[in-house]
Amino acid sequence: MSQQDEYQGKPPPSVPGSSRAIVIGGGIAGLMTARVLGNHFKQVLVLERDNFPDGPNLRSGAPQGRHVHLLLLRGKQILEQLFPGLSRELIDNGARLIKMGEELGVLTYYGWRVQHAGKLSLLTFTQPLLEWCIRKRLTEIEAVEIIGGCRVNGLTADAKGVRVTGVRVRFGNTRQREHQLCGELVVDASGRFSRTPEWLSTLGYNSPEVxxxxxxxxxxxxxxxxxxxxxxxxxxxxxxxxxxxxxxxTRGGVLLPVEGGRWHVTLVGTAKDYPPNDESGFIEFARTLRSRALYDAIKTARPLSGVAGYRSTKNRWRHYGSYQRWPRGFIVLGDALCSLNPVYAQGMSVAALEVMVLDKWLREYEWDQDNGAGVALHVQKELAKIIETPWLMATTDDARWPATEGAPTGLTTQMMHHYLDAVIALATRYPKVDDLFARVVHLLEPEYMLFHPRIALRAFARLLNPLSSVR
Ligand SMILES: Cc1cc2nc3c(=O)[nH]c(=O)nc-3n(C[C@H](O)[C@H](O)[C@H](O)COP(=O)(O)OP(=O)(O)OC[C@H]3O[C@@H](n4cnc5c(N)ncnc54)[C@H](O)[C@@H]3O)c2cc1C
Structure with missing residues (x-):
């Protein structure tokens, strides 16, 4: 019997005398969180409202799985650290390894990036395949139980609301009665539409700045x-x-080879130039991209699915790290904390970085009622530091579109645009610049590396004289 069936309609038994952690949401962030909590708690429950599919298939709670998901190299590194051999497993299930220098064609703002024999390789696959492989790996960890068909309706707390003590859940359909599950730590990884602001207000906390x-x-x-x-x-x-x-x-597109001998094609429109959801509109939009390469590839290829759209893509950061008073034993991470414009492909990797922060804190502070639970606010503050760079990268680029609402403006942003334009232009000609730029975008190197004198001198030469050869 699967865990899902076993728990239909009733709560799982707690392990006697155990410490228990609860993760809300069985998406990529929740699953990675469970992996690290498995090192620190005797029992880790991942509570997911969806019933999980048996294979690498889409589920309604993660509709983004219909769209291209690029795993940045830093995210790949961390996943491999958490689940050794995961990349091999993905490849065995049909994921493709793409040499970034030679086999990935990128049309930048300033033309095609230079083709070269670099060392970096991308793994390409669908998001449902990644989720499925991780779920399988988690079943090998004794402490972790992944429970589908279990919706979290709220938090429980002590009388003063100082400490979160667990969650209120409903198994199966809405006619089932509500149960309470206790845990020393509760992590909200329930994604973009997280209800934490509402749950906090029920406990007497302010709404977050957003x-x-x-x-x-x-x-x-x-x-x-x-x-x-x-x-x-x-x-x-x-x-x-x-x-x-x-x-x-405003138009862009991505084509990735993924498992099952398929191309996964996503068309992107910014500033409300949304790509159409019908077949002829899809192909016509592809024809109007800045290069015909994608259109030429798909125009006679056999479609294997319908056309699916998605528009909930804004960058949203809930600043839980700024709270003065925060409930003990409660942490928010993944898209529930900060969801980024997906076009920069940062979400899974930022979630991976956040999970490593949680792991670090759990290693430093043994999680017991009096000590660990109070660490939650510090963790939340450190998670905020992790988000700063990806947020800056995404929103600074989004600020290039006049229609963007809430974007940073002002001289610094304009100077960043000019400088980055110069670096991108250099990356279309010089393999070393391209390689470094890719390492920064993939979160392998800090962004200040783009200001390394070797690059900065060329970039400033270009800025001062855009027609120069910048050699
Ligand atoms: C269109 C699109 C394209 C993207 N492309 C990329 C990309 O190329 N690269 C990349 O790295 N990232 C990408 N992302 C972001 C990426 O999908 C997420 O950042 C990443 O998967 C982490 O998500 P998460 O686990 O925090 O949330 P989710 O994947 O949303 O998972 C949250 C889970 O919580 C469950 N849940 C919600 N409420 C409850 C509740 N009350 N009780 C129980 N369960 C609940 C949901 O059913 C869901 O399964 C993209 C996102 C979108 C929308």
């Missing part, structure tokens, strides 16, 4: 069969990323 930057971006995606013997003209490309070009050219 930063929102909305570039009004929409996705539309479809799967295609990769035609046999397909090769892109005049290149070794196996995957494509075609960017728009601010301020006017």
């Amino acid at each position: 930063s929102v930057v909305d570039p009004f971006l929409g996705y539309t995606s479809r799967f295609y069969e990769i035609p046999s013997n397909f090769s892109m003209p005049r290149s070794k490309w196996k995957a494509l990323v075609l960017l728009g070009k601010p301020p006017d050219y």
Whole structure:
């Protein structure tokens, strides 16, 4: 019997004398969280409202799984650290390894990035495959129980609301009665539409300050069969990323080979230039991208799915790290804490970085009622530090579109745009610059590396004389 069936309609028994942690949400962030909590708690319950599919299939609670998910290299590193051999497992299940220098064609704001024999490789697969592989790995960890069909309706707390003591849940359908589950630590990883602000207010806490930057971006995606013997003209490309070009050219697209011999194609429109959700509109939108490479690949390929759209893409950061008073034993992470414009492909990797912060704190403070639970606010503050750079990267780029609401403005942002433009232009010509730029974008290097004198001198030369050869 699966854990899901076992718990239909009744709560799981607690392990006698155990310390228990509860994770709300069985998405990528919740699953990674469970992995690290498994090192510190005798029992870890992952509570997910969806019933999990048996295979690598889409589920309604994670509709973003219909759309291209690129795993940045820092995220890949951390996942491999948490689940050794995971990359191999993904490849065995059909994920593809793409040499970034040679096989990934990127049309930047300033033309195609230079093709070169770099060392970096991307793994390409769908989000449901990643979730499924991680779920399988978690079943090997004795402490962790993943429970589907279990909706969390709220938090429970001590009489003064100082300490979160567990959650209120309903198993199965809404006719089932509500149960309380106790835990020494509760982690909210319930995604973009997290109800933590409302739950906190029930316990007598303020609503969080929220930063929102909305570039009004929409996705539309479809799967295609990769035609046999397909090769892109005049290149070794196996995957494509075609960017728009601010301020006017709002359309972009991504084509990735994924498991099942398929291309996963996502079209992107910014500033409300949403890609259409119908078949002919999809292909027509693809034809109007800045390069025809993606359109030429799919125009005669066999579609394997319908066309699916998604528009809940704004950057939203709930500043829980700024609270003066925060409930003990409660942490919020993943998209529930900060969801980023998906076009920069940072969400899973930022969640991975956050989970490592949690792990670090748990290692430093043995989690007991009097000590560990009070650490939650410090963790929340450190999570905020992790988010700063990806937030800055995403929102600074979103600020290039005049229609973006809430974007940073002012001289610093404009100077950043000019400087980054110069670096991107250099990356279209010089493999070393391209390599470093990729390492920063993939969160392997801090962003200040882009200001290394070797790059800065060339970038400033270009800024002072855009027509110069910048050698
Ligand atoms: C269109 C799109 C494309 C994206 N592309 C990329 C990309 O290329 N690269 C990348 O790294 N990231 C990408 N992301 C972001 C990425 O999907 C997330 O950042 C990442 O998966 C972490 O999400 P999460 O686990 O925090 O939340 P989610 O994946 O949303 O998971 C939250 C889970 O909580 C469950 N849940 C919600 N409420 C309750 C409740 N009350 N009780 C129980 N369960 C509940 C939900 O059913 C869901 O399963 C993209 C996002 C979108 C929307």
